[in-house]
Structures are given as structure tokens and as C-alpha cells.
Amino acid sequence: MPTRPSPQLARRGFLALAGISMAGALAACAGQGTAAHGGTKHIRLSTWNIPTDITSYQAIADEFVATHPGTSVAVEVTTGQFHQWFITRLAADLAPDIIRITPQQIGRYAANGSLVDISGQVPADYRADYTDPFWAIGARNDGVYGVFQHTDNFITYYNRTVMERIGVTPPTAVTDAWTWDEFLDVAREVKQVTGKYAFGYGWSGPETAYRWLPFVYQNSGAFLGEDGATPSMDTPEAIGALEFGRKWYAEGLATTGNLSKTGGGDVARNLFMTGQIGMMLNNPEPMAQLDEEMPDDWGTAPMVRNTGEASDLGGNALAVTKSSRYPELAAELVVMITSRANVERFCHDGNWLPARKSLDAADIGYATHSDTMQQFIDQGATIPLSMVKAESGQYFASLNAVFADYLDLCLLGQLSPEDAADQMMGAMRSVTAN
């Protein structure tokens, strides 16, 4: 007959179990760093949560593992707010070996030693296939801290019916792009047709305020000086750009619901699809949805220009973090992913624009809208080096927050362009001084 365990034994058993559970929990809390699993060198690559891209990275990673016996690669997802996620993982020395990072995010980490110089592993011929601006995203005076993999930028989307109604034929080549005055003239007519507003701008939250910076450069101004660190938003050119932006809202050509801080998200896209605006300045992202919602009723023109040309700097670089136990191996994987063949494949599968200058839409063979994608690729050439240096500089995350604050106040008319520029300069100086 089975006997019941004595109460004391049961209690001991319970305490032992609790102890084991506690130890297990603490062990689990230790996290999963880069480690050798039974002699296997394990690499972690973290990317944004885009299913197609995760599949593409994993496919390249599998090829890497096949040619590197004794290695394994896991593709992970970067979650939540990037800086919060990355800073805390770096502090715990648990950052992934390879991080997919935007040009606006890379500067701080390249400057504070969180990223590894991989110049020794990057083949010499890589540099030749990049324009100066795109190479400058990862390159610094003291090394190469990332390789730009793919890009995107802003062009002008328009509603075909609206354009037909106002009798305007939008330009197709970058060299024929609308100037600011021409654009505003068209916008005023578009507003008459929609009965609401004329156009929208593709911000997606306060952290993307920088997407408005091209207007400063289109007016021959600059966000930061030649040294990439001295604020220069008080020049007549920069103030002129702010005046141009203020006109959007003062004349009701754009809605105050479409600002970097408020609205954000997909406001421009939603307004465009619901016919409340007839134009939007945006990146390639809305194309698939436009095909579904208003097929054949949308077209694209180049980004606007003024005394100069510029467009938004989008895209991602790949960098190796200081948490990596195998930085050389991780750098090898970065080199493999950013090879010409793999960039071509990655851009084809994910509908991205290539960062390498030898690739065009025909090489990549996009499934749809090859002409529009080529338009984006051509527009990418207008991104100025000085803007790239400013946006990928070490202070940019903080400077961008300051820019969002004062741009908002100026566009809403809470501050005049001069006052906004003046107060923005003060806040920018306090950032760079810190």
C-alpha cells in the first residue's frame, strides 16, 4: 500500500523545488548573450520586424553558416523604442552581434565606442560602389562602423484625377522637378479641387522630424556647419525654409493634423487615399496600399527643389556591436549581406532601394512599378553629403528631438520662423555643449 510522504518531507521537497525554481529563474534572467554553444560560434543579428526582411536575412545567414562550419546565426527582432532597447542591452553587454540601424541612429553609437570598427574586414572594392554620402553613413575619420545596405527617400505622389482636373502635367525627371513656388501654385489649385487640403508630408512620429530637413538643404542652408557639429539653423537660408513650411499651414494647404509630433503615423497616406489631399511627399512605403485602394489613379513626380536639391535620407546600415564575442566573424557576415549580389536580392525581395550605386531598377527586377523605383533611385542621388554628415553625427538623436519641438511650433504659427530658428539654435547649442 503506498504511503503518504511525511509532512516534513513534503515541505522539504517543496523548499527544494522552490530553490531549484529560483535558481532556474535567475539563470534565465542571465539572458542569452553571444556565446559558444558546445563549441559553436553563435552570432545574433537584430532587424526590424519586417517578415520579408527576416526571411531574407535568414536565407543569407544560412548560406554563411554553410560556408563557415562551427557557426550558427540567429535573426532576431529589434523591439520597442530603438534607443531604449539598444542602450539597455549595451549596458548589460547583451546587444546583438549585428544591428540593423538607421543613418540617424548610428552616429551616437559609432562615437561612444558601442560599435566596432570593421574597416579591416570590408573589402577595398566596396567603397568604389558607394556614393560619398552613402559611404559616409558608416565611415568616420577613425574607421568604418557600418555598411549602408539599402536606402529610401521622398518623392511626390499625386492623384491623377486631381491633376487632370487642374490641367497640370507633373514632371518626371529630377532635373524638371517643381520649384517651391511652382509647387505652391499647383498646391493652391489642388486645394480648390479637394475642398480640404492640398498635400501631406510623410512623417511617422516625433523621431522622424528629420524628414523635413531636406527643405533646409534645398534652400542651400544646412542643419549643422561643415564640421558636422556646429548648429547653423539661424542662416537666412534655413529661416527661409522654415518660412516655406509655415506657408503650408498658414494657407491651409496642409492640415495641422499632419505634423511630426502630432498625427505622425500614416496621416499623409490616409488623407491621400481618402481624397482629402491631392499630393503627398513620401517614401516608397505607401505604394502597395495605393495599388489596392486607388489603382491606376496615382502617379509620382520628383521631390520638390529650390536653389538646391535634396530628399529624405532613409534606409539602414548594418553594424557590429561591442557586445559581440566574435566581431571579426560578425563583420564577415555584414560583408556578405552587403555584397552586390545579396543587396540586389534583398532589395528585390523586400522592395527596397539599393545603397550600391552600380545597381538600378532593371538589375533588381522589381515585381511592380520598376519605373517608380528607378525614380526613387535617381532621387537618392540628390541627398547631399552635408545632410548625411549632420544626420549621422554623434549628437543627432538629441538634435532631432530639438528640431521636432521647434519645427512644430513654427509650422503651427506659435513661433515666427526667426524666433523658432533662434530658440532652436539655443537648444541645439546646449545639446552640443553637453
Next chain:
Amino acid sequence: MHPATTRPPTGGLRAGRATRSRRGRFVPYVFIGPAGLLFLAFSLVPIVIAVLLSLRDSSTSIGDGEWIGGGNFVSMGSDPLIVTALRNTLVFTIGTVPTSMAIGLALAVALNRPLPGRGVFRALFFVPMVAAGVVVGVVMSWIFNGDYGVVNNLLEALGLGRSPWLTAPGWAMATLVIVVVWTRIGFCMVIYLGALQSVPAELKEAAAIDGASRWARFRTITWPLLRPTTSILTILNVVFSLQAFDVIYVMTGGGPGFSTTVLIQYVFRSAFIDARMGYAAALGLVLVAILLVFTLLRQRADRKAEEVL
């Protein structure tokens, strides 16, 4: 001969009891040990680290940056955004706490009597409290969107015109207050409902027999007996308001301009956008100090009120 065999039986029993008694003394500690360890790891140690961090000019973690003593606290004096953030925090707290408690109490009183579908109503009012702040923020951004939001479309249909719910400085704060009050009234209602169950019915019946009106019964019997609940709800709601981050971050990002930038948001910005961990830790401690002072004042006021009663 084995020593145990020479010991008288009663002595052996006494020794056994003593051992068990000694063991018994440790058992409670063993049971509270896991909870204590968790408290140590996830509360006490982080608090100590936050204090140490606030004394450093640190950009990433505790070991980083030079020791500057009270430098971070001194810097706050010359930071113009602090005043704005504190003022916005005060407005937001005053806007959310009394309103959500008053509506919560009114609903609790209404649902504290036999009503058809009472359980369903209670659950419906509580649902917003359970919903994640980010989800609430995204949904409300749509609802209050000035151009294609449900609220403005409804107002326009009624001929009342559209309002800049999220895009004009004054309106944005009011909209956030409305949204947060909506999420919070269910919580206040449930707590007040629990407290209302403990108000003795015979007291109210006696007052009714004496001719006291419904309002008089509420004012002189129910409300004073709800005082402890009101006190704890006030403290909890103030804590919630000081910690309100997700809804504001999603709906306005602190804008337009700085009109909805509250202190907790500024802590986040200092830590993760500006990478000034030391300064952010100092700001966090200021937030804790505000809360501590408020709680002490509230408790003192309650004690005085109880003495008067």
C-alpha cells in the same frame, strides 16, 4: 554505548522539540525569502542604483561618467523645459484625478443597486483599464483625428463644426485628459463599489426613517465612510497620472510644441533620446520626492479629518 541510548526519553523529546522550534523559526524566512529576493533584485537594488546614477554625469550605465555629486540636481535649475514639464504634469494631474474619481464614484453609486445588466455595465466600464496604453493611444488618435476622426465627423454631422483635438496646444491637453479619465473611471468605480458594499445599510435606513433626503444620506453617512477609500484612490490616481507616459507618447509625442510634455516623458527623453542617464535618474528622483510629499500631506490631512470625526 551510543550517547542517544543513555539519554532519558523525556530529554530526547525536549531536544527534538527544541530542534523543531529552531527550525520553525527559520521556516517563515524561507517562505518570504523568494519574495524578499525579488524585492531586493527588482526594487531595492534599482532604487540604490538610480540614486547613485543621479550623482554621476552618466550617459549609459552606473559605471560610466564622472562623479558630480548634486550636479544633475543643480542643472535642473537652469533647464527651462523642467518648468514646462512640471506645469503640464500639474495640469494633467489636476485634470485627471478629481474627474476620474468623481465619475467613478457616480457610476459606483448608480451600479450599487439592482439594475438589469448591472454586471455587464460594470465589466464595460472596467474594460478600458485593462486595455494596453499604447492600444488606447492608437485607437484614440484615430477617434480624435481632426480630419478623419469619428468625433469630428460626428460633430460636423450635428452642425457643430470640427475641433483641433490634438493639434492645438490647449485642446491637446484637454483631449489627453478626456482619454485618460475614460481609461481610469472603471478602476475608480470598482474600488468605490467595493467600499460602498461595506457601508452599513441600517445607518442609511435609520437616516431615511428620520427623513434625511438621499443627498443628505450620501453626504453625511456614505461620503465620510468612504474617506479611507477616497484617500487611497487619490494617492493611486496621482501615481498613475505622474506615470502616464504611453498614451501621451503615442497621441501627441509631447506636442504640439511642448504643450503636453509631462515630467515622466522628459525623464524618458533625457535617458534614451539625449542619453543622459544621470540627469534622467535625478529627474526620476524628483518625481519620487513629489509623490512622497503629496502622500505624506494627504495622510496627515486624513488623520486630522479622522480626529475631527
